Amino acid sequence: MYKAGGIIGIIAGVLGVGAALVTLLFGGVGAAFNADGAQTVVGLGWGGVVFSFLAIVFGAVVFAKPKGAGIGLVIVSILGAILGGTLVAVFMVLALIGGVLAIIGSHQASQPVAYAPNIASDIPPNGAPQGAPSRKSTKTVALAVLVAIGLVVLVIGVINGGHHGPAVSTSDPVAQLDGTPPSDLRPDGELAAVFALGSRSTDLQREKQEAEIKGKVVAWRLPVYEVSKRGDGYRIQTSSGRGVIGTFLTLTARTTAERQFIEGLHTGDSISFKGKIKGISMRSIDIEPAILWDASRVQGNSAGATPAQAATAVGAPQQPQPQSAAAETEPHVPGEIKTVRTRFGDLSISPDNELLYQDKLLTPVVQGNNNLDIVKTFQLGPVDAALVQDTGGTACPTQFYIVTTSQAGAAVTPGFGTCSDSIQTAQDGASIAITMPGFVGPEEPEGKQRSAATQQHIFRFAGGVLTENGAPLKQR
DSSP, rough: HHHHHEEEEEEEEHHHHHHHHHHHHHHHHHTTTTTHHHHHHHHHHHHHHHHHHHHHHHHTTTTHHHHHHHHHHHHHHHHHHHOHHHHHHHHHHHHHHHHHHHHHHHHTTTOOOOOOOHHHHHHTTTTTOOOOOHHHHHHHHHHHHHHHHHHHHHHHHHHHHHHSOOOOOOHHHHHHHHSOOOOOSSSSSHHHHHHHTSSOHHHHHHHHHHHHHHOOOOEEEEEEEEEEETEEEEEEOOOOOTTTEEEEEEOOOSSSSHHHHHTTOTTEEEEEEEEEEEETTEEEEEEEEEEEEOOOOGGGTTTOOOOHTTOOOOOOOOOOBBBOOOEEEOOOOTTOOOOETTEEEEEOOOOBEEEETTEEOSSSOBSSEEEEEEEEEEETEEEEEEEEEEESSSSOOOEEEEEEETTTEEEEEOSSSSSSOOOEEEETTEEEEEEOOOOOOOOOTTTHHHHHHHHHEEEEETTEEEEEETTTOOOO
8 A cells, every 4th residue: 555655646746846837837927027926926836846856755765664755745745735836735635645545554564464473583683673663764754854844944935035025124114105205207208218118118228227216216196097905005007108107006095085085096087196116017117115195295396385285185186376486397197187377377288288378279389299298387587487398209209398478478489408308407587597418319329329418408598599508599
């Protein structure tokens, strides 16, 4: 019978190795797409490989040491069922049966034959009576137990290490997030262009971009695509396309009101949040943890917020506020209407990415590509000005316009810029300076790209005239 147990153990081990490799395959595919729990599946797969090989080894040893190897086979099968994943567990049950058969068979093989006892002849040279467990058998069992315990510790360490990563602070990450100021990273512009489907950026460039943004804290307002429950929190996917990158949020509701707000969201609603970038998943940004965030504070606008803005409830519709001096605005959500109030009338972005003044098209017409946004407003004495950004052009990813409003109406400059979206603005009395690096497309040699990035271009708007590095603006 013990031989049958050994054969069953070997067969179970071989099948278990196959099941463990399948588990590793699924875990590897999940890890490639940054799926939740993928590292745990990979850890279980390796556990299945280890314990399945041990089942093969103990199954073979059963033929020589049925009792000790049978006990080892039982221990390995139990641990493999726990730490090897569901598929491996099925075959570990078979290994368990083999181990039990080996133990039972060892007792039957060691039963004495009925004959008159001859004490002198029945005592082997080592002095131990026949039928008593030998020291070698005891050592085999002890070794099997120690090996199994060591493997359990090793596999648990691998699984926990892969799933949790390096040790982190025991303080509440949500509380830390709430007290961390957000970066100025925007969900549109170059970031969206790099990860867009059909983008001309390479995998290497996307990996570099991911490394640069990983760990940054952002505060954005984006349109909702899907909401699902995730433990005590929520998993929210925001819409991508039209010049804005998509995100996957692992959102924590801190109050009952926040929970009710999240569960009442529909596709197309906007959500204002603050979160830490974990990485990239399927060309969308994975943000974890994340919390609801007062939309009036998005992009670092909490400093100097008006009492009306500070009192705005999270997720409530945002009313345009009068702007004073230079002021940044919330990012425009493509497909929605954005309105910015000036002293002389409202500037707005239509759902079709058209720039409007008092709900009428400007002349000449300004229409964006993937996204059009009013990024900043200024008061220039008797005139108000707004810096408008157009994102998503094929040859030139980004260009800018300056729109002025006054008692006489509204006027707009020609498009300008180097095609870079990395800008700095400064106001000096009644003039505005916009500084940006040079830019050449990704199809150009890397040396030429670096050279262009070191060049500084200063666009100055004063008295209705726009210049570049002190010279009249040239159309590109």
